[in-house]
Amino acid sequence: MATIQTSAINSQRRDKLIWRHSRDGSYTVKACYLQQSSKKTVIDQWPWKLIWRTKLPPKVICFSWITLKDSCLTQNNLMRRKFQIVNRCYMCLCNSESINHLFLHCTVATGLWNMFFSLFGLTWVMPRSLREAFVCWSSWKVGKSVKHIWSLVPACILWCLWTERNKRCFDGTPTPISTFKARCLITHFGWVNLSPVLSVDSFLEFISSIDLCC
Ligand SMILES: [Zn+2]
Numbered sequence: 152m153a154t155i156q157t158s159a160i161n162s163q164r165r166d167k168l169i170w171r172h173s174r175d176g177s178y179t180v181k182a183c184y185l186q187q188s189s190k191k192t193v194i195d196q197w198p199w200k201l202i203w204r205t206k207l208p209p210k211v212i213c214f215s216w217i218t219l220k221d222s223c224l225t226q227n228n229l230m231r232r233k234f235q236i237v238n239r240c241y242m243c244l245c246n247s248e249s250i251n252h253l254f255l256h257c258t259v260a261t262g263l264w265n266m267f268f269s270l271f272g273l274t275w276v277m278p279r280s281l282r283e284a285f286v287c288w289s290s291w292k293v294g295k296s297v298k299h300i301w302s303l304v305p306a307c308i309l310w311c312l313w314t315e316r317n318k319r320c321f322d323g324t325p326t327p328i329s330t331f332k333a334r335c336l337i338t339h340f341g342w343v344n345l346s347p348v349l350s351v352d353s354f355l356e357f358i359s360s361i362d363l364c365c
Contacts, residue, residue, distance in 0.1 A: 170182065170183075172185075172186040197286075198219070198282070198285035198286050198288070198289040200289055200302075201285055201288060201289040201302060201305060201306070202215045202216050202219070202285075202306065203216075205302055205303060205306070206303075206342070206345070207303060207306050207342060208342070211306050211309075211310050211342075212306070214309065214310060214313065215305075215306045215309055215310075218250060218254065218281065218309055218313075219281060219282055219285060221250055223250055223313070225248045225249055225250055225253055226238040226239070226240075226247065226248040227247060227248060227249040227250070228250070240252060240253060240257055241316050241319040241320050242257050242258075242259040242260070242312070242315070242316060242319065243257050243258050243259060245258075250281055251279070251280050251281055253312060253313075253316060254281050254308070254309055254312055255277060255278070255280070255281050255284060256277065259312070259315075259328070259331075260308070260312055261277065262328065262332070263308050263311065263312065263331075263332065263335060264277070264308060266332055266335075266336075267304050267308070267361075270358065270361045271297075271301070271361060284305065285305055288301075288304070288305050289302075296360075297360070297361065299343060300339075300343050300360070300361055303339060303342050303343055304339065307335060307338055307339045307342060308335065310338070311331070311334065311335040311338055315331055336354075336358070337354070340354060340357050343357070344357070
């Protein structure tokens, strides 16, 4: 009441709505976005650069985005859509198949992440969720020389796990783990260099260049 009483009211002017987060009082989507961004909320925590600001194949970008949005059609998500299925992970055959399990906590997924951690010379405590893993990955400070290599790893892991999962689901033919890991490294090489592996030497040189301690 004190605020209202101290305000001078001009009865000659008409009332109007004012958006107080812009200079001229008018609402725009841009002003709203900037105001929301300044709160350092979801937008800052969302690892969009790791997906959209990369030179990944478009289908991999879309797949990674869908997966982080928890919309990838794992068996958990199919059941949420009322499909009647027996939910079992095709990779380990032990747990139910959710996004966090398939891409993070399954023994096959953990083995793949650990392969890259050891190449980078890192020890890593696996986060609870895939999204947390992406946020941690994107906020990790790495040198310019390995930044490009580093940024493509999470999407590469997701893509390789999903294609292998589909192979086991629809063809019933699991790839031996050592072959699967090698295939993942070759896929990563291809995306980083925008070319397939043409010689063993170039591949070995690439592997040795991954170390963060260099
Ligand atoms: Zn599993």
